[in-house]
Amino acid sequence: MSQPDLLSPGRIGGLRTANRAVMAPMTRSRAHVGGIPSELAIEYYAQRASAGLILTEGTAPSAGGLGYARTPAIETAEQVAAWKKITGAVHAKGGAMFCQFMHVGRIGHPANRYTDEPLVAPSAIQADGQMWTDAQGMQPMPAPRALETSEVATVIEEYAQATRNALKAGFDGVELHSASGYLPMQFLSSNTNRRTDRYGGSVTNRIRFVMEALAAMIEAAGSADKVGMKISPAMPFNDIHDADPEETYTTLVRAVAPLGLAYLHVLRTALPHTFDLLRPLFPGTFLAGGGFTRVSGHEAIRSGLADFIVYGKLFTSNPDLPGRFAKDAELVAPNPATFYTPGPEGYTSYAPL
Numbered sequence: 001m002s003q004p005d006l007l008s009p010g011r012i013g014g015l016r017t018a019n020r021a022v023m024a025p026m027t028r029s030r031a032h033v034g035g036i037p038s039e040l041a042i043e044y045y046a047q048r049a050s051a052g053l054i055l056t057e058g059t060a061p062s063a064g065g066l067g068y069a070r071t072p073a074i075e076t077a078e079q080v081a082a083w084k085k086i087t088g089a090v091h092a093k094g095g096a097m098f099c100q101f102m103h104v105g106r107i108g109h110p111a112n113r114y115t116d117e118p119l120v121a122p123s124a125i126q127a128d129g130q131m132w133t134d135a136q137g138m139q140p141m142p143a144p145r146a147l148e149t150s151e152v153a154t155v156i157e158e159y160a161q162a163t164r165n166a167l168k169a170g171f172d173g174v175e176l177h178s179a180s181g182y183l184p185m186q187f188l189s190s191n192t193n194r195r196t197d198r199y200g201g202s203v204t205n206r207i208r209f210v211m212e213a214l215a216a217m218i219e220a221a222g223s224a225d226k227v228g229m230k231i232s233p234a235m236p237f238n239d240i241h242d243a244d245p246e247e248t249y250t251t252l253v254r255a256v257a258p259l260g261l262a263y264l265h266v267l268r269t270a271l272p273h274t275f276d277l278l279r280p281l282f283p284g285t286f287l288a289g290g291g292f293t294r295v296s297g298h299e300a301i302r303s304g305l306a307d308f309i310v311y312g313k314l315f316t317s318n319p320d321l322p323g324r325f326a327k328d329a330e331l332v333a334p335n336p337a338t339f340y341t342p343g344p345e346g347y348t349s350y351a352p353l
């Protein structure tokens with residue numbers, strides 16, 4: 001058999017994928033108030049159904065996990081019904097779709113939420129940064145409340161319930177967002193986790209939240225091959241810092257390796273040789289993302305660096321990205337000015353070739 005490339009069919013868990021170009025999870029801030037995906041999202045995702053796999057925008061597993069303006073959740077019956085229309089439209093066009101669970105932890109603002117509960121995090125340490133709110137413009141993010149040891153199980157159960165909801169909504173699987181400075185990464189990282197219970201201190205304790213969340217999601221899904229995870233070792237985004245990311249992430253990936261996950265999704269960041277370091281520790285399907293082009297994506301798959309390449313910004317402005325790659329067609333440049341603005345402009349307005 002010839003060596004696969006970016007456009008070769010692949011497998012993720014039990015799914016056969018048309019190609020190996022995955023659409024990255026991307027927050028687009030077009031949801032309705034109350035965490036309900038909009039009708040526009042049906043068209044947006046259906047336009048991108050030719051991706052080997054679509055990963056949704058970060059989606060809150062519960063009201064407490066939502067922090068940004070106009071972002072969706074997958075908790076209530078109304079939210080699940082809205083997602084079901086989206087997965088139906090993507091499946092009708094032959095696509096496949098995982099829901100990314102994004103619990104923001106301390107990264108959020110009360111004005112963006114549909115609960116009055118305060119933000120929660122491993123420790124009561126305020127993030128250094130501001131966040132957009134539609135009502136009050138840019139605002140500092142308030143200090144979160146530290147989760148009690150007994151409350152951690154409640155948050156874990158929210159991931160399990162969200163998994164059941166996602167499968168009910170027709171998703172092919174779910175992804176735990178353990179990257180970009182959100183709740184799971186707040187447990188992993190030494191500057192945000194100052195706990196002295198079994199969830200803090202040693203690396204074994206700091207990875208416990210992620211391990212328990214994955215276990216709960218796997219049990220709820222009924223099989224590990226419907227569950228993936230995203231990590232971004234040493235990413236400084238959202239005021240996150242770990243004293244020894246190499247130790248943290250090699251320990252985490254070794255612990256996750258035997259679970260039989262659908263995939264491990266790694267975003268290349270500041271840690272040198274991230275893929276070379278982690279790929280040998282993970283025997284399953286490996287998704288690599290972060291700044292890939294057509295040429296570097298082909299090369300990464302041919303060389304065995306990754307099984308799938310995750311493309312973010314290019315999918316915003318090139319809905320039929322795999323088809324354009326196949327023709328080596330010119331690509332439309334992404335427009336960051338419309339990444340998070342309401343309405344169709346810069347969202348559903350890009351035509352396929």
Ligand SMILES: Cc1cc2nc3c(=O)[nH]c(=O)nc-3n(C[C@H](O)[C@H](O)[C@H](O)COP(=O)(O)O)c2cc1C
Pocket residue numbers: 024025026027028057058100102177179180230267289290291292310311312313314339340
């Ligand atoms: C507009 C935008 C929103 C994003 N939102 C998310 C998100 O919700 N969840 C996530 O894991 N990553 C998010 N990311 C990061 C992307 O998933 C991806 O890792 C990053 O864009 C690097 O890939 P690229 O260089 O191909 O764009 C976002 C990126 C962009 C551009």
